[in-house]
Amino acid sequence: MDEQARIMQALGGVSLAGHSVQGGMGLQPPHGHDGTDDGRKQDIGDILHQIMTITDQSLDEAQAKKHGLNCHRMKPALFSVLCEIKEKTGLSIRGSQEEDPPDPQLMRLDNMLLAEGVSGPEKGGGSAAAAAAAAASGGASDNSIEHSDYRSKLTQIRQIYHTELEKYEQACNEFTTHVMNLLREQSRTRPISPKEIERMVGIIHRKFSSIQMQLKQSTCEAVMILRSRFLDARRKRRNFSKQATEILNEYFYSHLSNPYPSEEAKEELAKKCSITVSQAALQTDKRESSEHMADSAPQSVVSNWFGNKRIRYKKNIGKFQEEANLYAAKTAVTAAHAVAAAVQNSQTNSPTTPNSGSSGSFNLPNSGDMFLSMQSLNGDSYQGAQVGVNVQSQVDTLRHVISQTAGYSEALGGNTMYSPNGLNANGGWHDAMTPSSVISPTEGPGSVHSDTSN
DNA sequence: CATTATGATTGTTA
DNA sequence: TAACAATCATAATG
Numbered sequence: 001m002d003e004q005a006r007i008m009q010a011l012g013g014v015s016l017a018g019h020s021v022q023g024g025m026g027l028q029p030p031h032g033h034d035g036t037d038d039g040r041k042q043d044i045g046d047i048l049h050q051i052m053t054i055t056d057q058s059l060d061e062a063q064a065k066k067h068g069l070n071c072h073r074m075k076p077a078l079f080s081v082l083c084e085i086k087e088k089t090g091l092s093i094r095g096s097q098e099e100d101p102p103d104p105q106l107m108r109l110d111n112m113l114l115a116e117g118v119s120g121p122e123k124g125g126g127s128a129a130a131a132a133a134a135a136a137s138g139g140a141s142d143n144s145i146e147h148s149d150y151r152s153k154l155t156q157i158r159q160i161y162h163t164e165l166e167k168y169e170q171a172c173n174e175f176t177t178h179v180m181n182l183l184r185e186q187s188r189t190r191p192i193s194p195k196e197i198e199r200m201v202g203i204i205h206r207k208f209s210s211i212q213m214q215l216k217q218s219t220c221e222a223v224m225i226l227r228s229r230f231l232d233a234r235r236k237r238r239n240f241s242k243q244a245t246e247i248l249n250e251y252f253y254s255h256l257s258n259p260y261p262s263e264e265a266k267e268e269l270a271k272k273c274s275i276t277v278s279q280a281a282l283q284t285d286k287r288e289s290s291e292h293m294a295d296s297a298p299q300s301v302v303s304n305w306f307g308n309k310r311i312r313y314k315k316n317i318g319k320f321q322e323e324a325n326l327y328a329a330k331t332a333v334t335a336a337h338a339v340a341a342a343v344q345n346s347q348t349n350s351p352t353t354p355n356s357g358s359s360g361s362f363n364l365p366n367s368g369d370m371f372l373s374m375q376s377l378n379g380d381s382y383q384g385a386q387v388g389v390n391v392q393s394q395v396d397t398l399r400h401v402i403s404q405t406a407g408y409s410e411a412l413g414g415n416t417m418y419s420p421n422g423l424n425a426n427g428g429w430h431d432a433m434t435p436s437s438v439i440s441p442t443e444g445p446g447s448v449h450s451d452t453s454n
Numbered sequence: 455c456a457t458t459a460t461g462a463t464t465g466t467t468a
Numbered sequence: 469t470a471a472c473a474a475t476c477a478t479a480a481t482g
Contacts, residue, residue, distance in 0.1 A: 237461050237478050245460095260471085303470085304462060311472065312460085459480070467472075 083191045106209075109216040118158050118219060153226050161219045165212065172208035176201055240305075244273035248305050252313075253327035258429065259310055266299035266306075273302075310429070 072078075113119035183197050240248070251269060252259050261269060313320050 239460065239479065301461085305460095307471070307473095308461070311474095314472095455482100457481080460478085461476105462478100463474100463476075465472105465474085468470100 079189075079191070086191050103213075106213050106216070109213065109220055112220050113161075113216060113223075117154065118161055118223060154223070157219060157222050157226065161215065164215050168208060168212050168215065172205065175208075176204050179204060240273065247272050248302070248309070249323065249327050250331060252306065252309050253324050254331050256324070259306060260429075261302065261306060263299065266302040270299050270302050314429075 110119065179200060180197055183192055183200060186192060248269060251261065251265070255261070
């Protein structure tokens with residue numbers, strides 16, 4: 001209702017101006033307060049139609065008069081007078097102070113819609129997106145099922161949003177061209193500079209964009225409601241997908257000496273684990289950090305995970321040994337290659353097929369090689385060299401594997417190869433807590449408990 | 455149904 | 469302020 005009234009008002013300025021020679025239309029564009037509180041979205045087409053008919057009527061009514069005026073012999077003189085008057089008064093009009101500052105609110109809405117996937121790229125339809133997400137998170141069939149509902153609703157919103165947006169766009173264009181035609185037509189009777197037309201168009205566009213903002217706002221609202229409901233339904237804790245824990249564990253155990261991922265790393269991990277907003281929003285939606293809760297939350301989820309992991313690992317390492325070995329072995333092959341590359345140790349035995357001997361590759365000869373590599377690494381170049389964290393992590397993994405497979409744990413454990421980092425030799429981040437030495441109670445240092453068979 | 459695993463929260467600390 | 473430690477609540481498991 002309100003909108004309609006205002007649009008009419010805007011147009012009223014135009015048609016009125018035709019009668020009152022005062023070019024003072026739009027001195028105060030009906031833009032003063034955009035309190036677009038009325039949530040009801042008006043059918044623009046309807047409004048347009050009304051407007052059209054109204055103007056048509058007035059045109060019809062004025063047709064004869066206008067014709068007469070145009071043909072009047074005094075017309076040119078009158079016109080020039082009008083022009084003169086306008087020239088004098090017009091200066092005050094064109095206080096074109098509006099420079100289209102990108103409305104922050106609008107930008108916020110846009111960003112949010114983009115983040116929620118409402119306004120972004122097509123994504124090939126909801127179901128495909130859901131499938132992709134499911135595929136991305138590995139065998140997380142449970143997740144995909146739970147998300148499918150959410151996603152379908154989201155696509156619904158998306159569709160509505162797009163059709164509405166398109167409708168508005170179209171209506172805006174129609175209306176604009178109509179007004180422009182009108183003004184052009186009137187410009188024969190009264191002086192209207194192109195600039196004025198431009199300004200009018202600007203006003204119209206602003207008007208419509210404010211309507212669009214309403215649409216965006218309510219769409220955002222809908223998404224929020226949907227999400228909150230979705231989350232409410234599963235406020236309960238959800239376990240991460242298998243793959244996510246894989247990734248996290250991999251990182252954890254390959255950085256066992258310093259399992260404190262940087263913010264960047266956390267973000268990276270979150271991305272890799274495809275931790276979704278639905279998981280992440282659980283903890284953030286209480287206080288309205290609605291701004292960046294789409295991307296800041298996931299890494300705090302990762303932080304949670306690492307916090308829990310560290311403390312629980314430390315609590316009883318024995319329980320985690322198996323897992324540690326598993327993940328260490330998992331990355332050991334690549335680690336070996338990476339280290340080899342870093343050391344420029346080109347004479348390794350398997351340049352081809354990295355995994356050729358993978359499953360059984362942690363028998364003596366191989367691990368011996370690795371150990372040597374590490375020795376050299378540790379011996380001279382590691383400390384000051386720029387080999388860096390990357391290699392360090394690999395060494396972590398290697399050491400672990402080797403300690404398990406070849407029973408070098410004693411030698412390695414006693415060897416404070418990580419002292420440069422100010423860390424305990426075995427990855428005790430804080431206090432004495434040495435994986436290798438803890439291995440001993442469980443298996444004994446010399447127990448060549450063959451992982452290979454496993 | 456009891457137990458364990460696990461993600462999140464809360465309060466404390468350096 | 470991030471990490472820790474304790475704890476809660478629920479999922480997973482047997």
